[in-house]
Amino acid sequence: MLFLALESSCDETAAAVFTDEPRVLSNVVASQTALHSRFGGVVPEVAARAHLRQILPVVDEALRRANVGIRDIGCIAVHNTPGLVGALLVGVSAAKGFALALGVPLIGVNHVHAHIYAGRLAAGRDIFPCVGMVVSGGHTALFDCPDAVTYQLLGTTRDDAAGEAFDKVASILGLGFPGGPAVDRIAATGNPKAIRFPRSYLEADTFDFSFSGLKTSVLYNVQGQDRNNPQPLPTGQQLADVAASFQEAVVEVLVKRCEQALTKTKRPRLAVGGGVSANRRLREALTDMCKRRGVELFIPPLEYCTDNAAMAALAVELFRRGQFADDDLDAVPYLT
Ligand code: KG4
Numbered sequence: 001m002l003f004l005a006l007e008s009s010c011d012e013t014a015a016a017v018f019t020d021e022p023r024v025l026s027n028v029v030a031s032q033t034a035l036h037s038r039f040g041g042v043v044p045e046v047a048a049r050a051h052l053r054q055i056l057p058v059v060d061e062a063l064r065r066a067n068v069g070i071r072d073i074g075c076i077a078v079h080n081t082p083g084l085v086g087a088l089l090v091g092v093s094a095a096k097g098f099a100l101a102l103g104v105p106l107i108g109v110n111h112v113h114a115h116i117y118a119g120r121l122a123a124g125r126d127i128f129p130c131v132g133m134v135v136s137g138g139h140t141a142l143f144d145c146p147d148a149v150t151y152q153l154l155g156t157t158r159d160d161a162a163g164e165a166f167d168k169v170a171s172i173l174g175l176g177f178p179g180g181p182a183v184d185r186i187a188a189t190g191n192p193k194a195i196r197f198p199r200s201y202l203e204a205d206t207f208d209f210s211f212s213g214l215k216t217s218v219l220y221n222v223q224g225q226d227r228n229n230p231q232p233l234p235t236g237q238q239l240a241d242v243a244a245s246f247q248e249a250v251v252e253v254l255v256k257r258c259e260q261a262l263t264k265t266k267r268p269r270l271a272v273g274g275g276v277s278a279n280r281r282l283r284e285a286l287t288d289m290c291k292r293r294g295v296e297l298f299i300p301p302l303e304y305c306t307d308n309a310a311m312a313a314l315a316v317e318l319f320r321r322g323q324f325a326d327d328d329l330d331a332v333p334y335l336t
């Protein structure tokens with residue numbers, strides 16, 4: 001059976017067609033990055049309007065690349081939570097329309113859970129039970145995942161998401177938006193020990209994260225204490241050292257939290273998803289930690305790390321368990 005899945009939670013309009021194996025037949029993503037970059041971040045109303053323009057052409061393209069017609073689709077899946085509510089509503093409304101018109105079931109998929117399921121999709125084999133971590137522009141969350149449809153939240157960020165911290169620090173350093181890839185690139189030539197930025201581990205009994213203090217610390221390091229008379233922006237080696245030292249602080253906290261979760265849950269596998277999992281230093285540090293502990297690590301290729309609709313193949317597992325959505329499926333902005 002074939003599934004058509006839609007994604008519109010933030011600033012990518014995406015559609016995918018996959019089989020019930022699941023095997024991906026097409027994965028189309030229309031990025032809005034260019035639209036938002038002049039504002040230095042995603043503007044919710046601009047995102048929702050762009051989704052409206054893009055959603056049907058993206059679905060057409062996904063069907064064309066999969067070489068199937070809309071009547072071949074047996075189930076519609078949509079990321080209905082979490083995300084920007086106006087953006088989510090575009091995908092949810094379109095998905096309801098398709099399901100109703102075709103007379104096929106509708107499945108609501110949690111976008112953050114789907115980021116972890118992307119590891120299963122890319123591996124082509126079962127990865128559960130595992131610890132799952134999602135690190136993206138909107139979310140930083142750690143889960144215990146006993147099976148493919150159960151995601152027990154262990155901890156989440158109390159302020160900025162990891163990707164948000166990368167984007168804000170990139171903005172402080174004058175590197176543009178989105179800043180994660182730029183910081184990653186520049187950090188490669190920097191000394192990660194040049195500046196000891198703070199690591200926020202919060203209380204001993206929590207798996208929560210906090211990155212806003214780190215961001216402020218970078219701001220003061222770069223601009224100095226006098227806001228009316230800021231220091232000139234660092235360049236060359238100095239810039240690379242700030243980027244590498246900041247990145248190291250984020251990576252250290254993320255890896256340590258994963259390690260704590262692996263110890264607590266005793267899971268033999270770790271699955272990491274979301275845009276920040278593209279970060280080379282994070283991948284390297286996670287690989288080292290997992291090797292040391294004898295844990296199997298799953299990080300999908302880039303196309304399944306950043307926002308996409310193929311990872312909604314989690315719907316295949318929900319379908320098998322009869323977990324369908326009602327006609328009143330809603331867009332829920334917060335992570336539940
Ligand atoms: O998952 P994603 O595509 O969208 C959200 O759901 O947010 O993640 C985007 C985030 C952005 O904050 C971006 O700066 C960050 O992922 N990112 C990176 C890298 N590539 C993307 N952060 C650090 N290093 C990278 N190489």
Ligand code: ZN
Nearest residue numbers: 115136274307
């Ligand atoms: Zn995402």
